[in-house]
Amino acid sequence: MADETTRATTGRGGAGLVVLHAGAFSGSAPGLLAAMRELTDVTAYDLMPLAREPRLAGARVRAMAEARRSGGGTPWTKTAAWPVAIQRHVARRGLLTPERPLLVVQSLPALVPPSGVRYGVYTDRVGLEGTAGSDDPAGGSGEHRSRYTAGWLARERAMVAGAHRVYVMGQSTADAVTARYGVPDARVVVVGAGVNVPADTAPEHREPLAGPPKLLFVGVEWERKGGPELLAAFRRVHAEDPAWRLVLAGSAPDGPLPEGVEYAGRVPHGRMPELYAAADALVIPTHREPFGIALVEALTRGLPCVGTTVGNQRTIVADAGILVEPGDVDGLTRALRTLRTDHADLRKRAEAHGAVLRTTMTWPHVARTIWEGLS
Template sequence: MSENNKSVRVLMLSWEYPPIVVGGLGRHVHALATALVEAGHEVTVVTRHSPGAPLEEYAEGVRIVRAPEDLPRFPLDTQNLLAWTMAFNHTLTRAALRAAESGGYDVIHAHDWLVAHTAVTLKEHLDLPLVATIHATEAGRHQGWLPDPMNKTIHSVEYWLAAEACRVIVCSEYMRWEIDRLLDTPAARVDVVPNGVDVGVWQAPQRAVTAARSTFAGDGPLLGYAGRLVYEKGVQDLMAAVPQLRARHSGLRVVIAGDGPYRGELQRTIDEHGIGDVVRFSGFLGAGQLPALMAATDALVVPSIYEPFGMVALEGASAGAPLAVARTGGLAEIVEPGVTGVTFPAKNPEALAGSVDALLGDEPFARRVARRAKAMVSERYGWLSIAERTVDVYLRATGEAAGFAAAQTARYLEQGRPTIVVPDGNLLEPAVAR
């Protein structure tokens, strides 16, 4: 419960929620919702339906309302993403309005641009303050560029969502800078609330760690990567560093846990470097397998080019893995070089190899930074603490809602609704020195 012991009733919107978990957003919303309920708050999550799941249920104290897909149906792929999103928001809005009929809410909490149209509709229809979490930005994912009309459209929706929200939550100081630059969101309306982690979930029994080691390692060190296989995750830079590391560490093995559209390109990179005998793709691993793999590694490498936060670093630290991460985005705020892991400049395979070599060549150092990282995660990133900080944002939003709405209405009457002009070129230049 928050400092003033007030229970908050939250209507939360997300395009993914268990059993649908596409990436980190689904896990984040689930963990936040259950932590809020544990702290004494009421949470309804409105999300999309999954075949076989009930349309409505209570699970772990959270009321879950799932919106069934309408006809006609649009494929959920890159080519049809905008059409799919518009159709999804129609059914999500109706489901959310039905959910709202059964009880009052204090605040709407929207997660990312895919629920923006529903969020703004509910804000205006229910006359409630809107809090929006911007987990990542379209321009950020493309290193500052918006190459195609679809990317520009997504950017405009992000801009609109941030403009309509009374409060905006981001996961790191880096993301505060990014949305200030990209979305023109005043710093006074932005709150930094990091992602959390349940350390216990990432503790694997020793027999599972031993089995993972037996499955994936050879007679030398084991490197691990976990995450989606997309360009911005930087796995190609890890692949480019493998020849150097193999020359220094006999029997080296690398396991890539995850999948995605960039896998084919990575396989070509592996073939070019002649490291097919070293690298293994495991695909997605289950909740019981991934912690064991992380704990079995001699270094968990996070080579991201773009990383708003770096959830996998918290998960790896919780599992006990020594961390080697790119010094970019939120990762630079999580890992302290030489204390809780090692870091390297993004897009620099040679520096990556050097940092990983520092862990592989000094096992006492590697284990020491792993222990410190695990303790750091427990102290700073527990979900109950994250939930408490989120409630503080909700209370701030409810206190500011009337003034924000009045100022917004006056601005619209005077100036009209804003139009968004997206310039060509890199929106994030000049780059922030880090």
Template sequence: MRRGRLSIAYVHYGSQSGVTAAIAAALGGRGHELRLVAATGDLEPRDPATRRLRPAPPVVAHLALAAARYGRLALRHRWNTTYAWDRHASRAGERLRALAPAPDLVLQNGALFAPGLPPPLPYALLLDHTRALAQASPPWPAAGLAAPVDYGPGWRAREAAVYGGARVIATFSANVARSLVRDYGVDRGRIAVVGAGANVFPDEAPRRDDGRTLLFVGKDFRRKGGPILLDAFARLRRRRPRARLLVAGPREVPPLPEGAFHLGPVATEELPALLAQATALVLPTLREPFGIAFLDAMACAVPCVGTRVEAVPEIVVEGVTGVLVPPGDAVALAGALERLLDDPQGARAMGARGRARVAERFTWARVAARLERALLRAAGGDAPGPRAPRRARSVPAARAVRPPAPHEAVLTLL
């Protein structure tokens, strides 16, 4: 390490909705040297370059084990077996050992594997979620969401161990920080809540909406509460027949009610122009690791309607930058939308406050500054080494989690 500048090996598993590139650029912009290390890819059933099937023995074994555990959900959860964890961890370790000169610190995105078996270098983690939080989510039959699958004790043990060996764990939210302490026994002193950033922040945020256009943005229509929104919108149209709904992101959607339009996938660079036409972003998500779509809307001065789920209340401040409703409640959602459309001045004021909030807290440059402090602290400290975390306990397939008190829901940024 030279004069507060780190050499960082950034271990990742893909674009992660733009997070990988944003973090790399923001830390690089602060003078740190980053080398990207891809740990995944060799187990994918198709060659990433030619897209041809490759029935190599590790790939066949990988898919067979996923099928044995997850059945028809095997492709979706193919990375969530202990075999995949160990293969990806081994590949990450091999690539890290090959780096010359060795970095000061490894920064790994997520906890789908360890940065080596065992990790050859001191490491930090950047997390948007934990498996304990994911498994705590209930089923949502109205949206076609079953209870989350259980990855099994082997996965949970590996996840706990990778948390236990990290010098520091940087989290997107206080929600994840609480889970690390409560569910995995991680010492609070090794956790830094750094937040996340909007993927767009235009120099200007003109409002060109017609006062009646609602916008949904998200690829996973069911998980993001799409079916609940369609129910709520149909209710809203009975009282506000001129209201319209734009659905951006998913490739396919169920039949839409009158006044709703499917736009399909939308590129990130197209979002500001689309958001300029929206009276409000409506994302009644049912399961949400963080919710960068809310930040993108706020960055464009658009008020948000979301749900009281996981980290969403840390982003959307009730009555200040938007409105929050209980998850899965179409009646409450329809009422909130009607009140918002009936108060255009209040909606504009929420949008303006949302843009100011993003500028103050949720740009990737500000995230990088907070992350930098955590990484510098980690690089200068003693590595804890692989160890079992204190008070770690197994995570049931689904359980209720006490909702945070209002003072606990505030995002504490370093």
């Protein structure tokens, strides 16, 4: 139920920390909460079930009307009406008080805590962060742009600007927070993120490829993650050499798949190590990617990555892969060919870069950094 608040009593004790999150947040919320509970008492409250809370039915109706007025494609959760309602709800539960610091996971809730509440925001992306295919760096346009009402954006701006600390996963988000929200550099902290599928050990040595690299795609939103462009590029290289293979995990197009392509389905986290172990490279030509946890998971296993130039991928991939412009099938085709010819060198770079990520991209590191800044 939405009004079930979970508490853990471990760690330092004291007033502890209130954490408001919206669902599992790409697996991030459970990992962060588990690590935070090793440090302090945590009162965690999931805002996602409030979408079905009968007592908030009127707020949903108002939010849907606001979304319709703003134009097609705007989700009702990204309106002013909905955050106002959920803020009243959590305030009545005593979760917005000066007695305990507050952490809001994601900027989606667009809460504006009252004066005196010491709070932080931890997010992979903010509303005004540029997106692929955008002719407006503020919010993007076209099929893959972020959509929200002016009222939601005003609330999100106020929440971000008023935070004691804004914790972000990557540098591109930090740049957006300082440049577009006017938050001083000293209040913005890049903390990264933990992975859903940690690498237990350093990658084993592999012999040089005897043929094309076996490719892996991971993503549950086929269109946004660039699935159609990947299949278009794959068809080209497969026509040149039928030995090319591609495994799709999480999503796939409707209808039959091209030769050389296999769909593994919606793979649970526990099975992902098998897919990474069988792959030679990860390819996610996404149109919009706030962070890219799958890229980190692959790199920590020494797998080169092919991604795009959006979001934080430049700093995540670094020199351990190839980045192309989103939607550029010709560029993606060239990247796959380069992946084959230069795989040995890219693999060495991925192993070196992955060794660094294994020590920094962990939930204990993220939780400790956040708690020290808020406590």
